[in-house]
Amino acid sequence: xxxxxxxxxxxxxxxxxxxxxxxxxxxxxxxxxxxxxxxxxxxxxxxxxxxxxxxxxxxxxxxxxxxxxxxxxxxxxxxxxxxxxxxxxxxxxxxxxxxxxxxxxxxxxxxxxxxxxxxxxxxxxxxxxxxxxxxxxxxxxxxxxxxxxxxxxxxxxxxxxxxxxxxxxxxxxxxxxxxxxxxxxxxxxxxxxxxxxxxxxxxxxxxxxxxxxxxxxxxxxxxxxxxxxxxxxxxxxxxxxxxxxxxxxxxxxxxxxxxxxxxxxxxxxxxxxxxxxxxxxxxxxxxxxxxxxxxxxxxxxxxxxxxxxxxxxxxxxxxxxxxxxxxxxxxxxxxxxxxxxxxxxxxxxxxxxxxxxxxxxxxxxxxxxx
Ligand SMILES: [Zn+2]
Ligand SMILES: [Zn+2]
Numbered sequence: 001x002x003x004x005x006x007x008x009x010x011x012x013x014x015x016x017x018x019x020x021x022x023x024x025x026x027x028x029x030x031x032x033x034x035x036x037x038x039x040x041x042x043x044x045x046x047x048x049x050x051x052x053x054x055x056x057x058x059x060x061x062x063x064x065x066x067x068x069x070x071x072x073x074x075x076x077x078x079x080x081x082x083x084x085x086x087x088x089x090x091x092x093x094x095x096x097x098x099x100x101x102x103x104x105x106x107x108x109x110x111x112x113x114x115x116x117x118x119x120x121x122x123x124x125x126x127x128x129x130x131x132x133x134x135x136x137x138x139x140x141x142x143x144x145x146x147x148x149x150x151x152x153x154x155x156x157x158x159x160x161x162x163x164x165x166x167x168x169x170x171x172x173x174x175x176x177x178x179x180x181x182x183x184x185x186x187x188x189x190x191x192x193x194x195x196x197x198x199x200x201x202x203x204x205x206x207x208x209x210x211x212x213x214x215x216x217x218x219x220x221x222x223x224x225x226x227x228x229x230x231x232x233x234x235x236x237x238x239x240x241x242x243x244x245x246x247x248x249x250x251x252x253x254x255x256x257x258x259x260x261x262x263x264x265x266x267x268x269x270x271x272x273x274x275x276x277x278x279x280x281x282x283x284x285x286x287x288x289x290x291x292x293x294x295x296x297x298x299x300x301x302x303x304x305x306x307x308x309x310x311x312x313x314x315x316x317x318x319x320x321x322x323x324x325x326x327x328x329x330x331x332x333x334x335x336x337x338x339x340x341x342x343x344x345x346x347x348x349x350x351x352x353x354x355x356x357x358x359x360x361x362x363x364x365x366x367x368x369x370x
Contacts, residue, residue: 002028005370006140007346008131011062012055019053020350021066021139023370029134029144031078036145038095039075041159043067043138044166045344045352045364046194047264048127048288053353056289061130066349067138067366068099068126069167071159074151075142081151084321089151096162096324098150098317099125117314139349141368150317157327163365164339165198169323170315172198172262175285176206178312179258184209186251188275189229191262191286192220194363197227199260199285201335204228205326208258212250214243215263216359219340223362226338240271247275255280262286266294273301273309280305285312345369 003025010019031037049066051057074081074093081089089095104110104121116122123129125143129136135144145151154162162169172195181187187203189196192215203211204227213224213232221232233246247255255277261268263286272282273296296302302309326332340362344352347370355361 004028004135004140004142005346005368006065006131006135006137007349007366008063009052009066012060013053018353021353023346026131026135026140028142031076031144032147034079034081034147035149036074036078036081036089036151037076038070038072038097038143038145040070040072040138040140040143040368041094042072042163043070043140043366043368044163045349045356045366046167047356048167050353050357051289052127057127059128061128061132064126064130065135065137065140066126067140068124069096069163070138070143071096071154071162072143081145081149083151083153084317089153094154094159095151096154096320097125097145097152098320099127099167100314100316101125101129101146101149103316116316139346139366139368152320152324154324155328157324157333160341160365161327161333161337162324164336164341164363165323165327166194166363166365168194168198169327170319171195171285172202173319173323173326174315175199175260175262175283175312176202178285178310179260179281179283181206181208181258183207185257186210186212188247188256188259188272189213189215189224189262190259190268190272191215191264192224192232193262193359195285196262197223197339197362198336199262200224200227200229201332202326203258203260204335205332210250212247212256220359220362223339227335243271244274251277254278257281258283260285264288264291266291270294270296270301273305273307276305276307278305278307280307282307282309283312284309339363341365343367
C-alpha cells in the first residue's frame with residue numbers, strides 16, 4: 001500500500017454550475033519527525049463544503065480534499081505526538097484532531113488581542129490546505145497529520161456519536177460561550193442545521209431555562225425538539241411579523257435573553273436583534289461566507305435596546321477538547337445520539353453535497369470507501 005484513495009474538489013463552480021468532485025489516488029507521505037498518518041473512519045459533509053464547492057470562500061488552494069473534521073485511527077507515528085496532558089499517542093489510538101493548524105501563538109492577534117481564531121498564520125485542513133500540501137482532508141482513506149497538529153483522544157465516545165455533531169460541536173460550543181448563556185436564560189436559536197441543533201444542545205447543557213428554535217424544514221425542527229427545544233417555528237410558513245409575535249408570546253412580551261444566529265441568511269441577523277430583549281445578547285455564527293448585505297435601524301434595533309451583538313469566528317483547541325469531554329457525559333450523549341445520520345462513500349460525495357445544500361439532511365457523513 002503506497003497510495004490513498006481520496007475525493008478531490010477540483011475547483012470552484014463556474015456560473016453557478018458546480019464542478020463535480022472526482023476520485024483520485026494520491027501517494028502516502030513520508031512522515032516528517034513528530035507527525036502521523038491517520039486512517040480515516042468517518043468524515044463529514046457540512047455547509048462549509050457546499051460553500052467550497054460554490055467558490056464562496058476566499059484563500060482556498062484548489063484542488064483540495066474537503067472534510068475538515070474527521071475521526072480515525074493513528075496508523076503510523078514517526079517520533080512522538082503528545083496530547084495536552086503530555087501523554088504520547090500510540091499507533092492504534094482512536095482520535096480526532098483540531099482541523100486548525102499553525103496557529104502561531106506569537107502574533108499580535110494571538111498574544112495581544114487573545115483572538116487566536118483570527119491568527120493570520122492558521123491553516124485549516126480541508127479548507128485552506130489543498131492537495132499541494134498532501135493528504136490534508138477527510139474525504140480520504142488517510143490524512144497526514146503534520147507536525148504540530150493537535151490530536152484529541154475520543155476516550156469512550158463512539159465515533160458516530162462524535163461525528164453526529166462533527167464540526168458543529170466546536171462551533172456551537174464557541175457560540176454559546178460568546179452568548180454567555182446563563183442559568184434560566186431563554187435562548188432563541190435561528191437555524192436548524194447541524195450548528196443550530198448543536199447550539200440547542202449546548203444551551204441546554206449550559207443551563208438555559210428554555211430554548212426556542214426558528215428553522216426549517218419540519219424534519220430538522222423535529223430534531224430541534226429532540227435536542228431540547230421547547231417550541232419550534234417553521235419560518236417558511238410564517239411572515240417576519242408573525243415570528244416576532246411568536247417570540248414575544250414565549251417571553252412575556254420582552255424578547256429572548258440570548259439569540260444565536262446559525263442560518264447563513266443575512267436578514268436573520270437583523271431579525272435576531274429584533275427578537276432579543278433590551279440589554280440582551282446576539283451572537284452571529286452563521287455568516288461564514290458573504291451572502292450580501294442586510295440593513296437595520298440603529299436606533300430601534302441596537303442602541304435604544306442597549307443590545308450586545310457579537311460575531312463568532314472559528315474554533316480553537318479548547319472547543320474541540322471540551323466538546324468531547326461533554327460527550328463523555330450521559331446527558332450530552334443522549335442528546336446527540338438521536339440525530340439522524342446519512343452515510344455516503346467517496347464516490348457519492350457529489351450527491352452528499354447536493355443533499356446538504358438542499359437542507360434535507362440532518363447530518364451527512366463520509367465513509368472512506370468506494
Ligand atoms: Zn498568531
Ligand atoms: Zn464543517
